[in-house]
Amino acid sequence: MKTLLKKLTETASPSGYESAIREVIRAEISSLSTNIKVDALGNLIVTMGKKTDNGLRVMIAAHMDEIGVIVSHVEQTGLVRFSNLGTILPQYLAGSRVVFLNGTRGVINHDLPDDLHKIMPLNKHFIDVGATSGKDCPLKIGDVGVFDRSFVDLGKRVSAKSMDDRVACAVMIETMKIIKNSPHELVFVFSTQEEVQCKGATTAAYEIEPDLGIAVDVTPSLDILGIKMQVDLGKGPAIKVRDMGMMSDPRVVSWMESTAKKNKIAYQLEVLDVGTTDAKAMQISKAGLPSGALSIPCRYVHSPSEVVDMDDVQATVNLLSALLNNPISL
Structure with missing residues (x-):
């Protein structure tokens, strides 16, 4: 199985x-x-x-x-702001990777917090897809993606x-x-x-x-x-x-x-x-x-x-x- x-x-x-x-x-x-x-x-x-x-x-x-993410805004810097499809838990986001249905991959991070130990809310996170500006960003509003993580066999248990x-x-x-x-x-x-x-x-x-x-x-x-x-x-x-x-x-x-x-x-x-x-x-x-x-x-x-x-x-x-x-x- x-x-x-x-x-x-x-x-x-x-x-x-x-x-x-x-x-x-x-x-x-x-x-x-x-x-x-x-x-x-x-x-x-x-x-x-x-x-x-x-x-x-x-x-x-x-x-x-x-669960997934949906693009809500593309900034002039090329960073992508997003909303959620289903319940996304912010504590799991920073450093995670996502892949969009058009094949674009990116890394999630967040704005600089006042307190480094504080979990930032969803609306303070962004996706970096490597774009240098909004014009060369391969994503547009409404594009959807999911976490980019492969299946791992841990023996009796498995992760994905x-x-x-x-x-x-x-x-x-x-x-x-x-x-x-x-x-x-x-x-x-x-x-x-x-x-x-x-x-x-x-x-x-x-x-x-x-x-x-x-x-x-x-x-x-x-x-x-x-x-x-x-x-x-x-x-x-x-x-x-x-x-x-x-x-x-x-x-x-x-x-x-x-x-x-x-x-x-x-x-x-x-x-x-x-x-x-x-x-x-x-x-x-x-x-x-x-x-x-x-x-x-x-x-x-x-x-x-x-x-x-x-x-x-x-x-x-x-x-x-x-x-x-x-x-x-x-």
């Missing part, structure tokens, strides 16, 4: 500009279903199987967009930009490969624009009208930072109980827990005080539906070097497969 993760994470596709990663994913799953389509917002929607008498229509979503949420895309791809004889109609959605208010999942859920929704995403693993949120790397996928956008349906949480126990899959429970996932959009689509989420523990979320444990990744595949291969009774 590391080869797949490398391919996915090294593809540049920020929110709203997912065409490149969509084609990479389409190539991976094209032989797995004859029902593959792209909707108006660019979601890649793959339907597998048919709903039997004791089955459901289940929507499983992982977002394929990543855009693990959020390409690692969940990899989980869905691997799950699709091993699903057999499910009683459910499974609709896998590689969604767009999750990092900018879950737009892709919102429209996809409205069209699909699922009976049950499952999001697969990352969650911050804060085990090394001393923060009181008990999700650790290497201890299995986290079953979401709550985040800032939704309360998981208690029946879904119980079903996920019992399935993990039955299959002897290590798991954790997650109560998250920042952010949300595509499950929020699914839960309140139309008249609403039971929804939940499986979260892959990830260190340094929304940084250029996010870290996941491959045992957690494989365990998430195992649990998702077990959930989807059998009848569901909530």
Whole structure:
């Protein structure tokens, strides 16, 4: 799975500009279903199987967009000012490199602070692309880019930009490969624009009208930072109980827990005080539906070097497969 993760994470596709990663994913799953389509917002929607008498229509979503930057101003010096696509954390910016979709590369830094130990806000940062003036700058207002950081194999663990949420895309791809004889109609959605208010999942859920929704995403693993949120790397996928956008349906949480126990899959429970996932959009689509989420523990979320444990990744595949291969009774 590391080869797949490398391919996915090294593809540049920020929110709203997912065409490149969509084609990479389409190539991976094209032989797995004859029902593959792209909707108006660019979601890649793959339907597998048919709903039997004791089955459901289940929507499983992982977002394929990543956080990025967008040019807001080019100064006369050639330095580029920018805004964010998704949540960009200023503490990770100085010294980072970015690559734009037109191929231009640059280095991020910031204006001179009054206090050298102070983290500068986003609007005090700029990108140096090597231009000597505004006229010879290869970027214009509206150009978009992402962090420029390659995949690194750390052994049991791996690091890359855009693990959020390409690692969940990899989980869905691997799950699709091993699903057999499910009683459910499974609709896998590689969604767009999750990092900018879950737009892709919102429209996809409205069209699909699922009976049950499952999001697969990352969650911050804060085990090394001393923060009181008990999700650790290497201890299995986290079953979401709550985040800032939704309360998981208690029946879904119980079903996920019992399935993990039955299959002897290590798991954790997650109560998250920042952010949300595509499950929020699914839960309140139309008249609403039971929804939940499986979260892959990830260190340094929304940084250029996010870290996941491959045992957690494989365990998430195992649990998702077990959930989807059998009848569901909530």
